[in-house]
Amino acid sequence: MRFRADIQNNNVFTKLTASLSSLGPVAWVKLSNEDVRFTVIPDQGSSVWAALAIDQIFETYTIQSAAENNTINLEVPLQNLHRALKSAQNASHASIRLTKKNNIPLLSLTITTAVFAGAPKPATQSAPPDEYGYNPGFPPGDEFGNQFHTDEVDEPSYDRLNRETIITQDIPIKVLSPAVVAGLTEPRSREPDVHIILPPLLQLKSISDRFTKLAVSSTKPANGSTGFRGNTTRMPKLELSANMHGCLRLRLKTDAMDISSRWTGLSNPELDPETVEGGEDGIAQHPSTIMRSRGDPEGISDEGWAVVRLDGKDWGKVLGIGRVGGRVIACFCDENALILYVYLTNEDPGGVESVITYYISSYSQ
Known part of the structure; x- marks a missing residue:
């Protein structure tokens, strides 16, 4: 060896x-x-x-x-x-x-x-x-x-x-x-409802970390403890949602506050018929195609959004990959999971593209 x-x-x-x-x-x-x-x-x-x-x-x-x-x-x-x-x-x-x-x-x-x-x-x-x-x-x-x-x-x-x-x-x-x-295999997930190219991850991390600090401070009673006896699953979660019209939203909702940040003008990459079962017919019936028809370009309607709920601290660690740079495509499986594909820039124009894949489960509401 x-x-x-x-x-x-x-x-x-x-x-x-x-x-x-x-x-x-x-x-x-x-x-x-x-x-x-x-x-x-x-x-x-x-x-x-x-x-x-x-x-x-x-x-x-x-x-x-x-x-x-x-x-x-x-x-x-x-x-x-x-x-x-x-x-x-x-x-x-x-x-x-x-x-x-x-x-x-x-x-x-x-x-x-x-x-x-x-x-x-x-x-x-x-x-x-x-x-x-x-x-x-x-x-x-x-x-x-x-x-x-x-x-x-x-x-x-x-x-x-x-x-x-x-x-x-x-x-x-x-x-x-x-x-x-032999038993280590990548998780299987259903076809995404929304796929979107994220804004720069370090920008998203800065706002996400700020929201997480607000979530933690909003749950602390006067004595400074969290009040949850170490059960972090009950801490407020960050709500991340996107639609097929280039809109992304990060939201924190608690009994004390309801704040959000929103991005518009992002890209929803086109699906490749060679990678979708059924080719062009498969794309026509794809969940993201159906989701696009439900939403509106302004993102005003509540229809057509896919939502996941994330632990803020874990999400902040994932976004640390932004130090490496590259293009990031987020795939939203509504109320189920978020999959991030981070494509690293290869300095060799003819080189093979490297990809880092994150699997993040969504918390229930």
Whole structure:
């Protein structure tokens, strides 16, 4: 079993792992010849399935496995991976490979960076054990809880100008057998009632977070507690709705307030007959086509809107993917679920498009 790759877009990789780590502590990572897949399925909240084109983040890519279709399945702690990638932001070169030390499987991130004369020598620290029971030691300067090694026998010297230093961070992981991951499949949902391209996610996140803070403050009694004995399912939910005439609405309704923000002039992408069962006839009978006929272009009528109710804190974590950028299509299954498709921009015009899919269940009214 072998995996090695040079990282060409560490900025995107770092932002992606930051967003994913907010949803859950670990990810199932599937490496193959076709793409790199990250799956996060937390105990509660939204799940995410990301399929990244290899050239989206890697420059050279080598994988060898005895498993079917030449695949490798890993369980990776997202915080450790994110912190390691973050430390490589200013590196001149970074690569990642699968290895093993002391019979512990590791993802080793090798960073090449320059050390300048006169740089202060950082103090030595030690890392506490993580949830994998691994207690790495690391040399000066590490604050991330990952094991560091240098390719030199002696400690790095700071007395030479523009010297390149190679540092390796070892991230403990678990290698999963094909049988373990065989049952991991994307959720199935019905055909959406409304599909719409969302406004910039960071703009939507700013307003959603403001509404969530208002919802929390409106439920706190005078003593400062929530009054719900830890049952967050009873907290007021954000109501997100859209129609097939380019309108999106975010609403918070409680006993004390009823506020909303509204976007108009958004796009409802056309369905591709090749992807819809029945082709053109299938599109004519599609729920979104029926929903379009019920609404009005001004969005004044209550007809023709699909509604989902979301936990504000979980929704804010999902919107964190806006750091990565890209086009986002939201598919509303009325009163049931919201599916987000985040299409990342590929700098290679002929490259394969990467997509991150979020599945968010709707709360009942």
